[in-house]
Amino acid sequence: MWLYVLRRLGSLVVVTFLVSLFSFALIKFIPGDPVISMVGFFDVKRIGALRHQLGYDRNFWVQYFDWLKGFLHGDFGQIFHGPSGGSPAYDAIKHALPISLELMAFAMVITIIVAIPLGVLSAYRAGTWLDKVLSTSAFGLIAIPDFALGIILLQIVAVKYRWLPSSFTYFGANHVEHIKSMILPAIALAVGQISGYMRLLRSDMIQTLQEDFVAMARAKGMTDRRVLWRHALRPSSLTLLTVAGLNIGALVGGTVVVEVIFQIPGMGTEIFSAITQRQYQEIQSLVAVIAIGYVAVNIFIDLLYTVLDPRVRSARALA
Amino acid sequence: MTRYRAHVGRQLPKAVAAIVTFGLVAAACGGGSGTATSTNNGPATTQGASGQVDESSLTPVSGGSATMALEADTTGGWCLVEAQLAAAGIQVARAIYDTLMVPDDKGGYQGSLATSVTPNADFKTWTIKLRSGIKFHDGTALDATVVKNNLDAYRGAYTKKKANGDNLRNPLLFIFVFSNIKDVQAAGTDTVVVNMNKPWSTFPSHLYQYGRLGIMAQAQLDSPDHCFDKMIGTGPFMFNGDWTPNNHLTVVKNPNYWRKDKNGKQLPYLDKLTFKTVLETSSLIAGMRSGSLDLAVTDNTLAIKPFQDDAKSNKLKILATDKDTEINYTILNEKTEPFNNINARKAFAYAFNRDQYNVERQNGLLQKASGPFAPGVLGYLPASETKLPDYNLAMAKTYVKKYETETGQKLKFQYGAPNDSDSQKSALVVKGFMQAAGMDVSVRQADQSQYINDAISGNFQAQGWRNHPGFDPDDQYVWWHCDAPAPATQPSTFPAANACDNLVNFSKFNDAVINKNLDDGRTTTDPTARKTAYENINKEFAAQLWELWGYYALWSVPSSLQMHGIANLALPTATSVNAVGEKPFEGLSSGVDPAGLWKSK
Numbered sequence: 001m002w003l004y005v006l007r008r009l010g011s012l013v014v015v016t017f018l019v020s021l022f023s024f025a026l027i028k029f030i031p032g033d034p035v036i037s038m039v040g041f042f043d044v045k046r047i048g049a050l051r052h053q054l055g056y057d058r059n060f061w062v063q064y065f066d067w068l069k070g071f072l073h074g075d076f077g078q079i080f081h082g083p084s085g086g087s088p089a090y091d092a093i094k095h096a097l098p099i100s101l102e103l104m105a106f107a108m109v110i111t112i113i114v115a116i117p118l119g120v121l122s123a124y125r126a127g128t129w130l131d132k133v134l135s136t137s138a139f140g141l142i143a144i145p146d147f148a149l150g151i152i153l154l155q156i157v158a159v160k161y162r163w164l165p166s167s168f169t170y171f172g173a174n175h176v177e178h179i180k181s182m183i184l185p186a187i188a189l190a191v192g193q194i195s196g197y198m199r200l201l202r203s204d205m206i207q208t209l210q211e212d213f214v215a216m217a218r219a220k221g222m223t224d225r226r227v228l229w230r231h232a233l234r235p236s237s238l239t240l241l242t243v244a245g246l247n248i249g250a251l252v253g254g255t256v257v258v259e260v261i262f263q264i265p266g267m268g269t270e271i272f273s274a275i276t277q278r279q280y281q282e283i284q285s286l287v288a289v290i291a292i293g294y295v296a297v298n299i300f301i302d303l304l305y306t307v308l309d310p311r312v313r314s315a316r317a318l319a
Numbered sequence: 320m321t322r323y324r325a326h327v328g329r330q331l332p333k334a335v336a337a338i339v340t341f342g343l344v345a346a347a348c349g350g351g352s353g354t355a356t357s358t359n360n361g362p363a364t365t366q367g368a369s370g371q372v373d374e375s376s377l378t379p380v381s382g383g384s385a386t387m388a389l390e391a392d393t394t395g396g397w398c399l400v401e402a403q404l405a406a407a408g409i410q411v412a413r414a415i416y417d418t419l420m421v422p423d424d425k426g427g428y429q430g431s432l433a434t435s436v437t438p439n440a441d442f443k444t445w446t447i448k449l450r451s452g453i454k455f456h457d458g459t460a461l462d463a464t465v466v467k468n469n470l471d472a473y474r475g476a477y478t479k480k481k482a483n484g485d486n487l488r489n490p491l492l493f494i495f496v497f498s499n500i501k502d503v504q505a506a507g508t509d510t511v512v513v514n515m516n517k518p519w520s521t522f523p524s525h526l527y528q529y530g531r532l533g534i535m536a537q538a539q540l541d542s543p544d545h546c547f548d549k550m551i552g553t554g555p556f557m558f559n560g561d562w563t564p565n566n567h568l569t570v571v572k573n574p575n576y577w578r579k580d581k582n583g584k585q586l587p588y589l590d591k592l593t594f595k596t597v598l599e600t601s602s603l604i605a606g607m608r609s610g611s612l613d614l615a616v617t618d619n620t621l622a623i624k625p626f627q628d629d630a631k632s633n634k635l636k637i638l639a640t641d642k643d644t645e646i647n648y649t650i651l652n653e654k655t656e657p658f659n660n661i662n663a664r665k666a667f668a669y670a671f672n673r674d675q676y677n678v679e680r681q682n683g684l685l686q687k688a689s690g691p692f693a694p695g696v697l698g699y700l701p702a703s704e705t706k707l708p709d710y711n712l713a714m715a716k717t718y719v720k721k722y723e724t725e726t727g728q729k730l731k732f733q734y735g736a737p738n739d740s741d742s743q744k745s746a747l748v749v750k751g752f753m754q755a756a757g758m759d760v761s762v763r764q765a766d767q768s769q770y771i772n773d774a775i776s777g778n779f780q781a782q783g784w785r786n787h788p789g790f791d792p793d794d795q796y797v798w799w800h801c802d803a804p805a806p807a808t809q810p811s812t813f814p815a816a817n818a819c820d821n822l823v824n825f826s827k828f829n830d831a832v833i834n835k836n837l838d839d840g841r842t843t844t845d846p847t848a849r850k851t852a853y854e855n856i857n858k859e860f861a862a863q864l865w866e867l868w869g870y871y872a873l874w875s876v877p878s879s880l881q882m883h884g885i886a887n888l889a890l891p892t893a894t895s896v897n898a899v900g901e902k903p904f905e906g907l908s909s910g911v912d913p914a915g916l917w918k919s920k
Contacts, residue, residue: 036772046489081395081547095563151601159608166602166609167595168566261602263595265566273392273565 077281100266106186119201150188384591388615396547410910416533416552423901455536588917614878643789643906669715698853715756735782874907888915
């Protein structure tokens with residue numbers, strides 16, 4: 001077991017290295033010159049001096065490993081402000097990350113609360129009109145991009161009926177308004193996920209309901225509710241768990257647009273502006289943090305399998 | 320909480336993005352003399368100010384807070400001498416800082432931190448008298464020394480160094496703008512004397528600089544690492560450290576602000592003002608309609624249209640104007656082919672269907688420009704007088720043929736546009752116009768900073784642009800004037816040897832008529848002579864087509880029905896800090912005076 005954990009942590013290091021290297025290379029292809037953006041265009045001497053000072057005139061690998069070394073020591077690089085100076089990218093990430101995590105958590109909670117009951121219900125009523133309505137609705141909702149849904153929700157819920165605010169409020173400024181300000185963006189992020197999870201759970205659940213142990217449970221006189229929630233749901237949720245891990249990437253992608261639409265100062269907004277402003281070091285660190293988070297969540301889910309499914313536990317014990 | 324980032328400049332998320340606002344553009348503003356000069360120019364406007372509400376019967380209420388949307392994140396902070404402030408950044412600066420002079424509604428300039436700015440007989444020495452009793456937000460006094468230091472820093476003559484020996488302050492365009500200043504002297508505590516190399520009759524107007532020339536406290540000016548984010552001014556609001564880039568910046572009431580309203584009531588009215596960055600058009604519209612935003616400053620035609628519709632149904636108010644505004648246009652590189660040839664320039668001018676472009680890309684909201692000066696600006700002339708060529712496909716084809724015959728080459732060029740999708744769409748429309756006339760055009764994409772760099776380095780043939788805001792036309796001296804000898808008469812092909820030696824004359828034209836009239840315009844205060852000079856420049860541009868003028872930018876301030884005091888607070892006078900002086904400048908391209916904003920219950 002521990003060997004497995006160590007192996008997975010090893011993969012975390014490799015993945016983070018590869019992702020950060022790839023993104024570093026990609027960033028170098030973004031057109032434009034960050035130094036010119038900082039100091040203007042008139043003083044060629046100063047442009048050259050600053051480029052040298054920032055190390056942008058050095059070899060690609062030297063620049064990359066310099067950043068990596070700093071990152072591993074907790075130095076996430078600088079956000080540059082032109083002739084006036086810079087500030088640590090760490091501060092920006094420290095500020096943005098909790099907001100995005102909160103938004104994603106909200107979205108996940110909504111997803112689970114809605115998708116699981118609907119998925120179970122759909123499987124239980126497979127082939128009925130209810131199942132068809134739920135399945136068709138799920139297909140329809142998957143087809144709506146989260147940013148489009150965000151704008152639609154904004155127009156209807158925030159503008160027309162004014163039930164919820166159209167922009168972000170900090171928790172410290174007003175707790176209630178803060179929660180309210182997170183609802184629409186969380187729904188915008190969650191709806192696509194709900195549909196996917198529901199469809200997935202439905203198909204797994206239908207298979208599970210045909211298993212012998214379910215027939216046995218029913219034969220013992222257990223109620224349908226107990227069979228569904230106590231016996232069928234757990235084995236049916238393993239795929240769901242895998243997809244949840246993989247979907248973290250989609251969720252992060254969704255937050256970029258949704259955060260911009262709802263003016264939420266999270267990682268999405270941070271990435272968006274860092275790219276447009278060519279803040280090389282910040283982009284690097286943002287990507288690395290997200291990559292680490294992504295891999296870590298998936299490792300955690302891997303480990304969770306062993307808890308949820310005894311077959312996986314015994315297979316890993318034998319490995 | 321304060322966080323920061325550098326910014327390339329203003330983000331342009333819409334069609335107008337093809338026409339870049341250079342963060343530094345428009346830093347050169349000219350105008351009358353130290354005391355108010357009135358130059359009401361030509362027909363007021365083609366579109367003019369609309370939506371200004373008569374609030375004379377209302378009694379302003381003090382207190383409360385408001386949220387103002389700005390359509391772009393600000394640049395790398397507000398170390399004003401080196402900041403690259405676009406419209407959004409200027410709006411914030413106007414809350415925190417005051418300038419020495421401010422423009423009025425008649426084309427003149429009134430004292431703000433200064434009570435008077437007076438010249439000697441030959442306009443080579445100017446004496447600035449400061450208003451007494453004004454304090455910065457940190458409690459230090461506004462005096463001649465800090466003003467001198469600010470002016471020196473703006474012009475690149477501030478001698479203080481960082482610990483590593485580098486210059487403490489590194490200004491950008493202001494070095495060009497103030498290159499005529501020989502030295503600045505503090506004479507006593509309330510008098511600053513500015514000596515010029517050459518006569519400069521319009522110097523007072525340059526003490527406003529489109530709202531960018533605020534006076535910073537010594538502590539901010541001398542901060543090696545935090546000049547950009549520890550803003551200390553004398554303005555109506557104080558920065559309290561709450562700045563989250565890409566999201567918001569909050570300022571709170573300066574309880575000791577020196578200005579008062581006409582009844583002697585302390586300004587500003589609001590206790591708190593939050594500037595909210597709203598990048599998305601849909602978010603801006605939703606924010607205004609849902610009430611989470613109280614007002615906005617925008618030139619986004621995609622948003623202005625629905626706001627105008629809302630105003631018609633009395634859901635909100637909108638003040639909109641293209642008076643004293645910037646020009647959207649195409650810059651052409653006259654140093655190289657094909658636009659060193661006037662036939663190519665004429666072909667472009669006749670091929671560009673401005674009416675169709677306006678409908679397709681600007682919601683039909685913009686008015687066609689007749690020259691570089693917007694209505695209200697000295698030198699403005701209607702198209703009937705400038706004779707600026709307009710769309711005529713047959714003429715365009717004729718000039719394409721002429722060019723090809725004369726040069727033996729196909730009329731072929733690259734049209735540059737920023738690489739956002741809206742700008743690219745706009746560029747494709749332009750490309751279609753040119754192709755219809757027989758030109759061979761390709762669209763060249765560039766990142767915004769590269770785009771500007773291309774203009775400065777001359778690495779372009781034609782590209783969309785925006786510049787030359789209202790105020791005084793001496794504003795434009797820094798952009799158009801050349802010291803290198805110009806051809807006595809312009810040949811059909813502009814000789815590269817005569818290219819302009821001015822780094823920020825991007826097109827590199829060098830026109831004797833323009834040079835002379837620019838000099839004339841800044842060495843006299845005679846209104847008639849100045850009017851003639853700038854009208855001559857206007858006509859010369861239309862004749863030579865150095866730049867191809869497109870549209871007057873339309874600026875607007877949509878606001879909730881509860882917001883008041885938008886752009887109607889009168890200016891102070893030399894003897895009174897009360898708002899009993901001239902009416903404020905009508906243009907909105909540098910935002911509104913936040914001191915006068917108030918919110919009804």
